[in-house]
Amino acid sequence: MGAERAHPDELAFPLTAWGRVLTAGASDEAARRRALEQLCRASLRAIQWHVRSRWAKTDTEAHELTQGFLWTLLEGGLAAPADEPRFRSWLKTNLGSYLRSQRRAETPGARAGDLAFVPATSEPPTWAAEASFDELFACCLIEDAAGDLEGRVQGDDLGAFRAAYIEQPGASAAELATTLGIDEGALGRSLARAQAELSTLVRGRLRSTLASDRDLDGELSLILERVLGEDLP
Amino acid sequence: MRLPREGLRRLAADLTKVELDAPVAAAQQAAHPAEARTIGRYRLGTFVGRGTHGAVWRAVDPVLRRVVALKVLTTPLAEGARPFSAPADAADLLAATELAHAGLVGVLEGGVTRTELRELGDARAGTRRQYCAMEWVEGGTAAGLMSSGALEAPRAIELVLQVARALSAAHRAGLLHLDLKPGKVLCSPDGPRLFDLAVTRRLANAPHELPFTAPGTIGFMAPEQAFGPADELDARADVHGLGATLAALVTGTNLPDDEDLARVEPRLLEVIERATDRDPQRRHRSAAAFAAALEQLLAEPEPAPAAKARIWPLALATLAVVLWALASLLPDDGPETVDELLEAERYTEALERLAEQPTDARDDWSVAEELRHLRAQVGALLASFSFHPADLPSFASLFEHGQLAGQVEDLVATHRRSGTTPPRELAVVELLLTWSTSTRDDPGQRRAFEDLVAAFPGDRDVQLAASLQALVEGDGARAMEAARELDRDAAVELVRAAADLQENGAEADRDALDRLAERHAFLHSDLGLLELDGGRPGDALAHLDRALASHPDLASAHHLRAVALDRLGRRAEALDELAWLVAALEATPGPETSVGLGELGGRSSASYSRASSAHLRTDPWLTDLRQTERYRDVLEPTLARLAR
Numbered sequence: 001m002g003a004e005r006a007h008p009d010e011l012a013f014p015l016t017a018w019g020r021v022l023t024a025g026a027s028d029e030a031a032r033r034r035a036l037e038q039l040c041r042a043s044l045r046a047i048q049w050h051v052r053s054r055w056a057k058t059d060t061e062a063h064e065l066t067q068g069f070l071w072t073l074l075e076g077g078l079a080a081p082a083d084e085p086r087f088r089s090w091l092k093t094n095l096g097s098y099l100r101s102q103r104r105a106e107t108p109g110a111r112a113g114d115l116a117f118v119p120a121t122s123e124p125p126t127w128a129a130e131a132s133f134d135e136l137f138a139c140c141l142i143e144d145a146a147g148d149l150e151g152r153v154q155g156d157d158l159g160a161f162r163a164a165y166i167e168q169p170g171a172s173a174a175e176l177a178t179t180l181g182i183d184e185g186a187l188g189r190s191l192a193r194a195q196a197e198l199s200t201l202v203r204g205r206l207r208s209t210l211a212s213d214r215d216l217d218g219e220l221s222l223i224l225e226r227v228l229g230e231d232l233p
Numbered sequence: 234m235r236l237p238r239e240g241l242r243r244l245a246a247d248l249t250k251v252e253l254d255a256p257v258a259a260a261q262q263a264a265h266p267a268e269a270r271t272i273g274r275y276r277l278g279t280f281v282g283r284g285t286h287g288a289v290w291r292a293v294d295p296v297l298r299r300v301v302a303l304k305v306l307t308t309p310l311a312e313g314a315r316p317f318s319a320p321a322d323a324a325d326l327l328a329a330t331e332l333a334h335a336g337l338v339g340v341l342e343g344g345v346t347r348t349e350l351r352e353l354g355d356a357r358a359g360t361r362r363q364y365c366a367m368e369w370v371e372g373g374t375a376a377g378l379m380s381s382g383a384l385e386a387p388r389a390i391e392l393v394l395q396v397a398r399a400l401s402a403a404h405r406a407g408l409l410h411l412d413l414k415p416g417k418v419l420c421s422p423d424g425p426r427l428f429d430l431a432v433t434r435r436l437a438n439a440p441h442e443l444p445f446t447a448p449g450t451i452g453f454m455a456p457e458q459a460f461g462p463a464d465e466l467d468a469r470a471d472v473h474g475l476g477a478t479l480a481a482l483v484t485g486t487n488l489p490d491d492e493d494l495a496r497v498e499p500r501l502l503e504v505i506e507r508a509t510d511r512d513p514q515r516r517h518r519s520a521a522a523f524a525a526a527l528e529q530l531l532a533e534p535e536p537a538p539a540a541k542a543r544i545w546p547l548a549l550a551t552l553a554v555v556l557w558a559l560a561s562l563l564p565d566d567g568p569e570t571v572d573e574l575l576e577a578e579r580y581t582e583a584l585e586r587l588a589e590q591p592t593d594a595r596d597d598w599s600v601a602e603e604l605r606h607l608r609a610q611v612g613a614l615l616a617s618f619s620f621h622p623a624d625l626p627s628f629a630s631l632f633e634h635g636q637l638a639g640q641v642e643d644l645v646a647t648h649r650r651s652g653t654t655p656p657r658e659l660a661v662v663e664l665l666l667t668w669s670t671s672t673r674d675d676p677g678q679r680r681a682f683e684d685l686v687a688a689f690p691g692d693r694d695v696q697l698a699a700s701l702q703a704l705v706e707g708d709g710a711r712a713m714e715a716a717r718e719l720d721r722d723a724a725v726e727l728v729r730a731a732a733d734l735q736e737n738g739a740e741a742d743r744d745a746l747d748r749l750a751e752r753h754a755f756l757h758s759d760l761g762l763l764e765l766d767g768g769r770p771g772d773a774l775a776h777l778d779r780a781l782a783s784h785p786d787l788a789s790a791h792h793l794r795a796v797a798l799d800r801l802g803r804r805a806e807a808l809d810e811l812a813w814l815v816a817a818l819e820a821t822p823g824p825e826t827s828v829g830l831g832e833l834g835g836r837s838s839a840s841y842s843r844a845s846s847a848h849l850r851t852d853p854w855l856t857d858l859r860q861t862e863r864y865r866d867v868l869e870p871t872l873a874r875l876a877r
Contacts, residue, residue: 125237127238138245139236142236142245142248146234149234150234165236165240165243166234166237169236169239169243191247192251195251198244199248199251212423213371213422213423217299217300221299224248227241228245228246228249
C-alpha cells in the first residue's frame with residue numbers, strides 16, 4: 001500500500017506560480033526558475049516604471065537596471081526571505097535592496113548577458129512619479145487583466161467598458177449612455193458583466209503571485225486600495 | 234490596454250464595489266429583494282446551505298474587507314439566556330479562536346443575532362440565534378468526493394491522516410470536535426481542512442427554546458456520545474468519528490454494511506474497526522495514535538541497513554524521568570486523584586503546621602487553602618503529563634493566580650530575611666514553580682535546588698530533587714551518588730535507572746529498565762534508545778511504538794523513531810516522522826502568544842522547542858536524513874528558525 005500512497009498534490013489544487021517558487025526543491029530548479037520568470041515578466045512594467053520614476057533614471061539606465069535586477073533575481077543572487085507569502089512584497093524588498101546596492105556601488109546595473117527580456121520602450125505615465133511600487137504593481141496588474149477582456153466579453157460590453165474607463169472616465173452614466181446610444185439600464189448591465197469578468201481575471205492573475213489562496217481576498221483589497229490611493233489601516 | 238489614471242481609479246472603485254456587494258446582491262436577489270441583511274457587522278451574501286444544527290452563509294466583513302463563513306445555529310436561543318454563559322463554552326470558543334493550524338478552519342468570533350432568516354423558517358425578525366464567524370475556505374467537502382463513489386484507499390487514508398493530525402492539535406488545545414464526518418472536511422487548495430471545531434457543540438449546549446438535541450451525526454458519532462454524559466467524553470469520541478469517516482470514504486457510503494466493509498483491505502479494516510469499537514477503552518487513545526496507525530498502514534517494510542554508532546542523546550532521554558519523579562515530591566502516601574490529595578491527612582497536617590509558623594503567620598494562613606489546591610493540581614497534572622513541549626504552557630497555567638505565586642515567593646523571602654527556614658511545603662511549591670518556568674541551563678534553577686538542599690539537608694524528597702537536578706545537568710555520577718543515600722522506592726529506582734543510563738549508556742542495568750518499563754511505559758523510549766545503540770532498529774521500533782501508544786506526543790520517542798525507520802530503510806516514513814516532530818515544535822506556543830503567568834510557560838516551551846530543534850540539527854544519527862532534499866528544503870529552514 002505504501003507504494004500507492006497518494007501524492008499530496010492529488011488532494012489539492014495545483015500550486016500557484018509563487019507557490020512553486022517557494023516550495024521547489026533543488027531538483028526542481030528549472031521549474032522554480034520558469035515560475036519565477038513567468039511572474040517577473042508579468043511585473044516588468046511595474047518594475048521599470050518604478051525604476052524610472054522613483055529612482056529618477058533615464059530610459060537607458062532604467063532599462064539596464066531592470067534587466068540587471070531580473071537577471072540577478074533569476075540567478076538566485078539576492079538574499080530574499082524564502083517564506084514571504086506574497087510575490088509582490090518579495091519583489092519589492094529585493095528591488096529596493098538591489099537598487100540601493102547599485103547606488104552604493106555607483107555602477108550601472110549588472111548585465112544580463114544575451115538575456116533580453118525587458119522591452120526597450122515602456123513609457124511610464126506621468127502620475128507614476130508619485131506612485132509607490134505597490135500602486136504601480138496594482139495598476140499594471142489591473143491593466144493587464146483588462147487587456148484580456150477582449151474576446152471574453154461581448155462587443156457591446158467591451159464598448160461600454162472602454163467608454164467608462166478609457167475614453168470618458170469622468171463622464172456620468174447618463175453621458176456615457178448617450179455617447180453609446182443606449183439607455184442607462186443597458187449600460188449598467190454591460191458594465192456589470194465586464195466588471196464581473198474583469199474581477200475573475202484580476203483574481204486569477206493575483207492568485208499566481210500568492211503562496212496560498214487564503215491571502216487572496218486580503219491581497220485584492222490591498223491592491224484596489226492602492227489604486228484608489230487609500231492608506232491601509 | 235492602457236487606462237488613464239482617472240479610469241483606473243474609477244475601475245478600482247467599481248471593482249471594490251463588485252467584491253463587497255456581489256454576495257449581498259446575490260443574497261438579496263435570492264431571498265430578500267428589498268433588504269440587505271446583516272448579522273453582527275457581517276453582510277450576508279450567498280446562502281451556502283443548511284445542516285443538522287446550523288445554516289451557513291458566505292458573508293462579507295466590511296471592516297476588515299474579507300469574506301467569511303457565517304454559521305447560524307438553527308435552534309433559537311431561549312429568551313433571557315445569555316450566550317456563551319457557561320465558562321466552558323466561552324473558554325472553548327476562545328480556545329478555538331486562538332487555535333491556528335493549517336488543517337483547521339479558523340474560528341473568528343461568536344455572537345447573537347435577531348436578524349430575520351427566512352432560510353431558517355423565520356416569518357419575522359426577532360428570533361435570537363447564536364452565530365459564529367469562521368474563515369472562508371474555497372473548495373468542496375470530502376462528502377462531495379464521495380458523490381462519484383468510494384475513494385481509492387491510499388487517497389482516503391492520506392486525507393484522513395491529515396485530518397487526524399489537525400485534530401490532534403485541537404485536542405492538545407483541549408478542544409473536541411464531536412461531529413466528524415466527510416461533510417466537515419473541506420478539500421481546499423492547501424489540503425484538507427476541518428471545520429466547525431468546537432462551534433456546533435458549544436453553541437448547541439446553550440439553553441434553547443426547543444429541547445436539547447445532542448450534536449453529532451448518526452453513523453459517525455461514538456456510542457458514548459449519543460447515550461453518555463457529555464462531560465465524560467474525551468478524544469476517543471473523535472477517534473470514533475475519524476474511523477467512521479475513513480470507512481465512509483473507502484466504501485463510498487455513510488452507513489457501510491458488512492458487505493461494504495468486506496471489500497476493504499484487511500489491515501485497513503482492522504484499523505477502522507479498532508477506531509470505531511463500541512468500547513472507547515479499546516480504541517486508539519488519541520487522534521495522534523490513530524494517525525500513527527494510518528502512517529504504519531501506508532508504510533512499506535524494506536531491508537535494514539547496518540547500525541551506526543552515535544552520541545547518547547541525554548537531554549531527550551531524561552526529561553520524562555525527571556518530570557515523572559518530580560511528582561514524587563508530593564506526599565509519600567501518593568494519592569492518585571485530586572480529591573484524594575485534598576483529603577490526605579498528612580497534607581492537612583502540613584498546612585496546619587504551616588499556619589503555626591511564627592513568621593507572618595497571618596499571611597501564611599491566607600495562602601494555605603490556595604496552596605493546597607495548587608499542590609493538588611500540580612500532582613494531578615504531573616501524574617498525567619505527556620512530556621510534550623506543548624504541555625508546558627498548560628503546566629504553567631496552573632499558576633494563573635499570579636498573586637498566589639507572588640505570595641509564595643514573598644513568604645519564602647520573608648523567612649529568609651528573618652533567618653528562619655521556610656516551611657517545607659512552601660519551599661517545594663517554590664521549587665515546582667521554578668521547575669515549570671526555567672530551562673535546564675538556567676542558573677536560577679540550580680540555585681533553587683542548592684537552596685533547597687541547604688535548607689533541608691536530611692529531607693528525603695529534597696535529596697531526591699538534588700539527584701534529579703544532577704540528572705538534568707548531565708552529571709550521572711553525582712545523580713547516582715545522591716540517590717544512593719536514599720531509601721529504595723519507585724521514584725528513587727527510576728532516578729537511579731536514569732542516572733545509570735546517563736553514566737553507563739549501553740552498559741546500564743537492562744533488567745532494571747525492563748522492570749520499570751512495565752510500570753512506566755514512557756521508558757520504552759529509553760529502551761528503544763538502547764536497542765538502536767545495539768544496532769537493533771526493528772526492536773527499537775517496537776519499543777518506541779509502545780512508548781508512543783501511551784504517550785503519543787513524546788518528542789524524544791518521535792525523534793528516535795525517525796532514526797529507527799531510517800535504519801530500516803523506510804526513509805520516506807522517517808522523514809514523515811521528522812516532519813511531524815518539526816510541526817509539533819513549530820506549533821509550540823512562544824512567549825509572544827502567551828499572557829500573564831502563562832508567558833512563563835510560553836518561554837519555557839519555546840526554550841524546549843529551541844533545544845529540541847538544535848538537537849535534531851546536530852544528532853549524528855540523523856546525518857543521512859539531513860542530506861535529503863526534503864530535509865534541506867522543507868525542514869531545515871523551520872528548524873533553523875526555531876533553534877534561534
